[in-house]
Amino acid sequence: MATRSLSHVLGVSKSLSGRAWLWRGGNMDLGAGDSEAQRLDRDILSQLLITRGVAPEDVERHAKPTLREFLPDPSEFRDMDQAAERIAQAVLGQEKVTIYGDYDVDGATSAALMVELLRGLGLEAEYYIPDRLLEGYGPSGEALVKLAESGSSLIVTVDCGAMAHEALGMARDAGVDVIVVDHHKCAAELPPTAALVNPNRLDEGDLAASHGHLAAVGVAFLLGIALVRTLRAQGFFENRKEPDLMALLDLVALGTVADVAALHGLNRAFVAQGLKILARRDRIGMAALMDASRLKRAPQASDLGFALGPRINAGGRIGESTLGVRLLTTSDPEEARAIAEQLSALNEERRAIEGEVQEAAEAQLAGQGNMAVHVVAGDGWHPGVIGIVAGRIKEKTGKPSIVIANDADGTGKGSGRSISGVDLGAAIIAAREQGLLVAGGGHAMAAGLTIPTENLAAFTEFLDTRLARDVDRARASQSMQLDLSLAPGGLVPDLVTTLEAAGPYGVGWPAPRVAVGPVRIVKADVVGKDHLRIIAAGDDGRSFKGIAFRAAETELAQTLLHRSKGRRFHLAGRVKIDDWGPRPAAELHLEDAAFAD
Numbered sequence: 001m002a003t004r005s006l007s008h009v010l011g012v013s014k015s016l017s018g019r020a021w022l023w024r025g026g027n028m029d030l031g032a033g034d035s036e037a038q039r040l041d042r043d044i045l046s047q048l049l050i051t052r053g054v055a056p057e058d059v060e061r062h063a064k065p066t067l068r069e070f071l072p073d074p075s076e077f078r079d080m081d082q083a084a085e086r087i088a089q090a091v092l093g094q095e096k097v098t099i100y101g102d103y104d105v106d107g108a109t110s111a112a113l114m115v116e117l118l119r120g121l122g123l124e125a126e127y128y129i130p131d132r133l134l135e136g137y138g139p140s141g142e143a144l145v146k147l148a149e150s151g152s153s154l155i156v157t158v159d160c161g162a163m164a165h166e167a168l169g170m171a172r173d174a175g176v177d178v179i180v181v182d183h184h185k186c187a188a189e190l191p192p193t194a195a196l197v198n199p200n201r202l203d204e205g206d207l208a209a210s211h212g213h214l215a216a217v218g219v220a221f222l223l224g225i226a227l228v229r230t231l232r233a234q235g236f237f238e239n240r241k242e243p244d245l246m247a248l249l250d251l252v253a254l255g256t257v258a259d260v261a262a263l264h265g266l267n268r269a270f271v272a273q274g275l276k277i278l279a280r281r282d283r284i285g286m287a288a289l290m291d292a293s294r295l296k297r298a299p300q301a302s303d304l305g306f307a308l309g310p311r312i313n314a315g316g317r318i319g320e321s322t323l324g325v326r327l328l329t330t331s332d333p334e335e336a337r338a339i340a341e342q343l344s345a346l347n348e349e350r351r352a353i354e355g356e357v358q359e360a361a362e363a364q365l366a367g368q369g370n371m372a373v374h375v376v377a378g379d380g381w382h383p384g385v386i387g388i389v390a391g392r393i394k395e396k397t398g399k400p401s402i403v404i405a406n407d408a409d410g411t412g413k414g415s416g417r418s419i420s421g422v423d424l425g426a427a428i429i430a431a432r433e434q435g436l437l438v439a440g441g442g443h444a445m446a447a448g449l450t451i452p453t454e455n456l457a458a459f460t461e462f463l464d465t466r467l468a469r470d471v472d473r474a475r476a477s478q479s480m481q482l483d484l485s486l487a488p489g490g491l492v493p494d495l496v497t498t499l500e501a502a503g504p505y506g507v508g509w510p511a512p513r514v515a516v517g518p519v520r521i522v523k524a525d526v527v528g529k530d531h532l533r534i535i536a537a538g539d540d541g542r543s544f545k546g547i548a549f550r551a552a553e554t555e556l557a558q559t560l561l562h563r564s565k566g567r568r569f570h571l572a573g574r575v576k577i578d579d580w581g582p583r584p585a586a587e588l589h590l591e592d593a594a595f596a597d
Contacts, residue, residue, distance in 0.1 A: 008021055009021040009482045009515050009572075010485060010517060015593065017480075021482055022482065024051040024481040024513075025483075077219075078197070079196050084226035084230040087154070088236075095123075095154055096151045097153075097155070098147050099114045100130075100139055100143075100147070100156065100161075106256075107160065108312055108316070109252070109312075110215075111325045112329050113221060113248050116248060117245075129325060131321050138161065138167065139160055145171065147176070155171065158181045158216055158217075159182060159184075160180075160182060162182040162183075163441045164191055165189070165191040172192045178194060180198065181216060181219050182216055183200055183219055184442060185441055186198055186201045187202075198219065213264070213508065214256075214261065215256045216255070216259070217255030217259075221245070225245060249277045250274050250282075251274075254304050254309065256270055257305045260445060260507050271301055271304075271506070272503075275298070278299050287336070288333070289308050291337070292337075301503060311343040312328075314343050314344075315343055323339055327340060350385060357381045357382060362393065364378075372399065372400070372463065372464045373424075373463040373464060373471065374399055377453070387415035387448075390417045394418070398419065398475055399419065399471060400424050401416065402447075403416075415446075415447070418447075420445075421470060422470045423444040424445065425441065427463055427466050427467055431459055432449070436455050437459070482572060485516075488517075488537070488543065489538065491514075491542070491588065495575060496577050513591065514574070516544075519537060519568065519570075521536055521567075522534075530552035532547065532548040532556070532560065534547070534548075534590065547587065556590075567595060569593050572593065574588070
C-alpha cells in the first residue's frame with residue numbers, strides 16, 4: 001500500500017457537502033477485484049490503529065486493549081490515597097455515607113458504581129441525585145447541609161463538585177466531610193474538601209494529558225481500586241471475599257460512552273472489557289434496559305450511546321432523577337423491568353419535546369449571521385433537552401452551539417456543544433470569570449451554564465470575539481477523513497468484521513469511513529420521517545443498500561433523489577451489517593457523495 005496521506009480519495013476535492021475527501025493516514029485503495037484483498041485483513045487492522053495515533057511498534061497492545069496494559073496506578077492521582085483512606089475509615093466504622101451524583105448517565109453510573117462497591121464491602125450507602133429543574137447542576141449547599149443533618153458523616157460527589165466552592169464551603173461549616181470525584185475542568189483555587197480526585201485539576205500536570213479524557217465513572221473505578229487496596233493492606237479481607245471490581249465495568253463502559261468521552265487509551269480498554277460484562281447480562285437492571293431497548297444481541301459501543309444511554313438520561317431530563325441509579329442498583333427483576341419500561345416511555349416523551357424545542361431554536365438561526373457560535377434562547381423551553389438540541393444545531397451548522405432555556409426568575413439555563421478544535425468549556429469558564437454568568441463550566445466539547453437573561457447579548461458577543469479565530473480555523477480544516485476505498489463487490493460482511501476488530505469506536509477513536517464507487521443510483525426514496533434510502537450498483541455488477549439518516553432535505557439527498565439519472569457517483573460512509581434479510585449483508589450508512597464523472 002503506497003502512502004499518499006494528503007491525496008484526495010478517488011480524486012474528490014469537493015463533495016456534495018462541500019468537503020474534500022482525504023485519507024486519514026495511508027492510502028488503502030483495494031480497487032476492483034484486488035488480488036491482494038484476501039491478505040489485507042491484518043494490514044487493514046494495523047492501518048486503522050496507526051491512523052488513530054498508535055505507534056507501529058505498539059499495534060499489538062492496542063489491537064486487544066486490556067486493563068492490565070492500560071491501567072495506571074491510582075495513587076498517581078492527587079488526593080486519591082486520601083480519598084481511599086477516608087472511605088476505608090467509613091467502611092470500618094460503618095458510618096452513614098451518601099453518594100451525591102449528577103443526573104446524567106455518567107453521574108448515574110458513577111453513583112451506582114460507588115453504591116454497589118460499598119455494598120460489596122458491607123456498607124449500605126445512600127445516594128442523592130438532584131432534580132435538574134429544581135436544583136440544577138452540581139452540589140447544592142442546602143442539600144449537602146440537609147444530608148449532614150440527617151446523619152451523613154461522609155458525602156462523595158461523583159461527576160460534579162469540582163467548581164462548587166460555595167456549596168462545599170457550606171458542607172464544611174456543617175461539619176461533614178466531602179470527597180469530590182469529578183472530571184470537569186477546575187479553577188486554580190479548589191473548593192474545600194476532604195479530597196478532590198480529578199485528572200483535570202490544574203496541578204495534575206502530565207497526568208491530565210494522559211488521563212484527562214476519563215469520564216467520572218472511570219475516575220470512580222480507579223478510586224474503587226485504591227479503596228480495595230487500602231482495605232486489603234489493613235487486613236479487611238482476611239475473613240471476607242474481596243468485591244469483584246471487574247463486574248463493575250459494565251457501568252464504566254456505559255457512562256464513558258454516554259458521556260462522549262474520548263475512546264483512546266484507558267477508556268478504550270474500559271469499554272472493550274465492559275462490553276464483555278454487558279454481554280453476560282449479569283446486572284439485573286442492565287438486562288432489563290437492554291430488553292426495553294429491544295437489544296437481543298451482544299451490545300456494541302454504539303448501542304450504549306444511542307439505545308441504553310438516552311433511556312437513562314431521560315429520567316434526569318424530564319422524569320425522576322433517581323430512576324437511573326435505582327435501575328442500575330436494584331436486585332429485583334420486577335422493579336428493574338418496571339423502571340426500564342418507564343425510562344423508555346420517558347425517552348419517547350423526550351423525543352417529542354426535543355422536536356418542538358429544536359424547531360423553535362432553528363427558527364432563530366437565520367438572524368445569527370456569521371456569528372462564530374450560535375446562541376439561541378427561548379421561554380418555556382424544557383431544560384432537559386437543550387443539550388441534545390445544541391448538539392443537533394452544531395451538527396447542522398458546523399459551529400459550536402448553545403441553547404438556553406429562560407426561566408421566569410430572569411435567568412436562563414444553557415447547554416452547549418462544540419466542534420473539534422474549539423474549547424467551549426474554557427470559554428464558558430472565562431465568561432463566568434468576567435461576571436457574565438452566574439455559573440458555568442464543562443470540557444472542550446460540552447459545557448453548561450446559568451446566565452442572567454439581561455447578559456445574553458454581552459455573552460454572545462464575548463463568545464464571538466473569543467472563539468471566532470478558533471472556529472474559522474477549525475471549519476477551514478474540515479474534510480471527510482476516509483480509511484478505505486473499494487469497489488461495490490468489496491462491500492461484504494467480512495469487511496465489517498475486519499473493521500470492527502479495531503474498535504470499540506467513539507469520540508477520539510472514530511469509526512472507519514469507506515469510499516465506494518463508482519456506482520449508479522438504482523433507486524432512491526425517503527423512508528420514515530426524513531431518512532434517505534438508496535440502492536446503488538457498481539460497474540462490477542454488484543449492488544448494495546445505503547441509508548442516510550435525517551438527511552432528506554440536504555443537498556446530498558436532493559441530488560441522489562432528483563438529479564442522479566445518467567450520472568455515476570462515489571459514496572462515502574460507514575459500513576454496517578443489515579441482518580433483516582434471510583442472510584446478513586453489508587450496507588452503507590451514507591454520509592457524503594461526489595460525482596464520479
